[in-house]
Amino acid sequence: MAKAYERIADELRRSIRAGELRPGDRLPSETKLAEDHRRSVPTIRDALRLLQDEGLIEKLHGRGNFVRKPRTTVLRTNERHQWEKDRAREPKGERLKTGSTEHDTGLTVNDLVFHAAYREIKAGSELADVFDVPEGTAFIERTFRTRYDAENAPFTLVTSYLVRSLVEANPDLLDAANEPWPGGTQSQLHSVGIELGRIEERVTARPPTPEEAEELELPPGTSVLLLRKTSYDIEGRAVEMSDVTLPGDRTEMLFTTPLERW
Amino acid sequence: MAKAYERIADELRRSIRAGELRPGDRLPSETKLAEDHRRSVPTIRDALRLLQDEGLIEKLHGRGNFVRKPRTTVLRTNERHQWEKDRAREPKGERLKTGSTEHDTGLTVNDLVFHAAYREIKAGSELADVFDVPEGTAFIERTFRTRYDAENAPFTLVTSYLVRSLVEANPDLLDAANEPWPGGTQSQLHSVGIELGRIEERVTARPPTPEEAEELELPPGTSVLLLRKTSYDIEGRAVEMSDVTLPGDRTEMLFTTPLERW
DNA sequence: GAGTGGTCTAGACCACTGT
């Protein structure tokens, strides 16, 4: 004997999957559903919460419960890295025209807003491990939000780490006022004589923390993608690491792997 | 004025983050929490559900509520593709020794169980688009589960598509009984004269459907990673596509992008 | 059997949306 709220959720889920309830449609009110199924309102709400957690419906206070529409997604490719490298040595005027976020999305620079903060920190065991330096080494921590003006929610939260001694040759890199740096991180590193040899990206997914949900305006029933990007110079030494949080319902990442010929 | 269940959740969340409640610890019982906070049990349960949805706690019926321990993750790299290509032309005996899942995880072939089913289908608009063939073209659809014996949950669900006319030159490829094919998909394609030139992988994340949650034994408060892998031959023609569902709490994907020298 | 969480009820009252 299945539980009442599960049976009710199953029935509504089937309705939605079959297209009898279409994206944007309003579900019957909770009191109406309660009468129809001869159950109490809290039981109906248990059923609706299941569907909300699956990302199938959206609850709008005072308006009703609606079948959720799919979000339009932003594509983020790994080809951006070669593209950014090619551009890193170009004159500043050229670099100003577009940033790498625009390369991925087809947007222009004016559609984007950046917030940045710099902080100096000492390496804990995790940073020390990635960069192969002693614990306590001085790092620059930069935090960003990138935003697409046409939407009212940011689409990434970024924390980036650089070894202080590697970048202090260029004092401009130590000042948040110079953000956004035209040409991006690779251009910044080029200004202190660093050329990148490869980039590693690690991807996992989990539900958002309340803080992430608020900053990225994530409704219940969505996930975040966590991307840890580590950049290595041509000698294979880690020179930069970023932790990026992306909204799972608005992001698609594309990785292309070329294969050697037989 | 914050809501009671949110305040209670905040307090417990802070406790967990601060390490006062450690992974594996049992929380006070719901009736105890209700007395402490002078709230009803359902209100306490509302608070605990928030924490469960964030993946912070685990509810065990009849035992209690526990701080969740981090799962050990399996690493899946894009270097597997070159490795699989290098191996595709090796003699069958060699290929039998290990499969590509083992390459990623360090397991031996005996730790893995495969289930496979083959089905012939006609291309809908999506498949027709990816493979650049007319709608209605005959495809072979293969579905798999891969499992690690030491755990009792599968770690991937796979659906793979091949154009029938491309692979029917080798009848063995049309029979599920020959699964798992030693050397994997690239070896199968090699048997009909196809060499791969590049692989594209698209990654998104969302909460699991009830079906996925059951098959992958995903507790509430976890996400799935969706990987769509498309393989192109050396002329750039799509020859294989897979949709892979991975448990977000047990999977880390690593993509390495080499950069050209200046 | 004692203690735990899971399901469900019936209803009060609040907060938000639209007309």
Add this chain to the structure above:
DNA sequence: CAGTGGTCTAGACCACTCC
């Protein structure tokens, strides 16, 4: 204002775990 969902109560009864 009427109608909607959101919060919360007080308690009954069931299902599971462990001793």
